[in-house]
Amino acid sequence: MKYLLLKHYRGGPEPVVDTGPIDRWSPDEVDAHMRYMSDFASKLEATGELVDAQALAPEGTFVRYDGEGRPPVTDGPFAETKDLVAGWMAIDVESYERALELAGELSAAPGPGGEPIHEWLELRPFMSGKAETAG
C-alpha cells in the first residue's frame, strides 16, 4: 500500500523542539542532517519501498478560473500561508505499521547538537485507482 509522507514548512501541530532555521545551524550539523535525509532515501530505495521523493520551492501561487475568455486569476504568493508543504516522499510498504515506523525514523533526523528534531510529518494513504474486486 502506498503512503505519502508530507513535510511541512509550516502548519501541523506545534513543533516539540525549536531548532531554529537550518542556515543558523553549524556547518557540521547541516551536513549531518542532509546526509541523514539522503541515506534514508537510499535505504528505502534499497528495500524497494521508495516510490518518489520531491522537494517544493517555498513560494507558490493560488490560481482559479475567471470565466470564458478571461485570464486566470492569481492570488499570492503569501508570506504567511498557514500551511506550506515543503516536499514529500511517496512510499510503498507492507502495512500501516511499517509506514508509521518509517515516518518516525525520518522525523528523527538530527538537528542542532546532533539531537533528533522530532519534526511532525503528515502520513496520508493514497486512494487506490482501482475498485476492490470482491473475493
Place this chain on the structure above:
Amino acid sequence: MNPSLLRELVPAVIGVLVRRGADFASAEDAVQEAVVRALETWPEESSPSSPSRGDPMRDPKGWLIAASWHRFVDAARAEASRRGREAAVAAEPPPGPGPAADDTLRLYFLCAHPALAPASAVALTLRAVGGLTTRQIAAAYFVPEATMAQRISRAKRRIAGEPLDRSGDLGTVLRVLYLVFNEGYSGDVDLAAEAIRLARQLASLTGDPEVAGLLALMLLHHARRGARTDADGRLVPLAEQDRRRWDTGLIAEGVQILQRALARGRLGEYQAQAAIAALHADAPAAAETDWPQIVEWYDELLRLTGSPVVQLNRAVAIGEADGPRAGLAALGEVDPGLPRYTAASAYLHERAGEHARAADLYAEAARLATSVPERDHLTREAARVRHGVRP
C-alpha cells in the same frame, strides 16, 4: 548486442526509409519499434563462432533497415485498409541511393525545428537522432512513458509537412543539444555523454565553428564532472574542486577543437563560452586563474548575446579580477530578479568581508534556489559564513 551501436544507426535508417518514400513521422515510428524489438530480442553479445543466417549481428544496419521497412509497410497497409483504400506503398522497396550524411544533418534540423517547444525538440532529437527509446527518454526526464510518447507524436504532427530537404536553424539545434547536455546523468541514460556524441556527429557533418565551439564547451565542462560533487553528493564550487580529478584528455581535446574553431575568425557565443571554460581549465590552481582575460571574454559574450545571465556572471568575474567592490558595482547594473542574483551577491559580500550580510543573502538565495543540490549548497554556505568558517 551493444545498444549504443544500434542507436548510432537510427538517423541513417530513418533517412533510408524517407528516401524510399516514407513520411518522416511514420518512418521514425517504424524505426523506433524496430529498435525496441531489437533491444528485447537480440543476444547480449554476438557469437562469432556460430553466426546463423539472418543474424542481425553480422549486418545490424541491414537488419534494422529491413525490420523498420516491414513495420512501415505493415502500418501503412493497416492505415490504408482502415480508410478503405489500397496501400500506396510498395512492399519491395526501390533502391534508395543518396548521401546518408546529409539525411542525418537534415534530421537534426527537423527535430530542432523552431516551431517546436524546447522540451518537444529535445525529446524528438533524442529519439530520432539519438536513437533512444521513449521509455529511456521518459525515465531521464521523470515523466510517465505515455506522456513522453504523446509529447513526441505531437511534435511530429507539428512539423508534419516540413520538408526534410531544407537546412533549418542551426541555432535551435545547438540550443537543443546544450539543453540535453545540461540534464546530465539521469535515469539509466547519461544525457551529457549523449549530447557530446550528438555534437561530435554534428561537427563531423558541418564545418560551422559554433558547432565546434559547443562541442569544445561540452568537453571542457564534462572534464570537470568527477570533481563537481563530492562523495556525499554535495556540490563543490569551481574554486574548491580538486583539479587533479579533472580529465586532462577531455580538456586537451576541447582546447584543440576550440583553437581550430577560433582560428576561422567567426566568433559566436558557444566559442566565447568555451574560451572561458578553457581559461578555467588552464589554471593549475584557482588562485592562478586569468580573471582579467575571463572578463574580456565576458565582455565579448555580452556583446554577442546581450544576455542578462552573462551580465551576472561577468559581475562575478569582475569581482575576482578587480576586487569584490568592483564586482558589486557591476552587479548593481544587473536585474535583481535573475536566478542566482542573490547567490552572486552573497558571494561578493562575503569576499568584501561583510559576513553577516553575506550569511543572510546565502540563506535568502537558498530559499530562492530552483534545485535541491543548489539549495543544500547555499544553505551550507549560509551556515559556514555565519560560523566564521573560511571556504
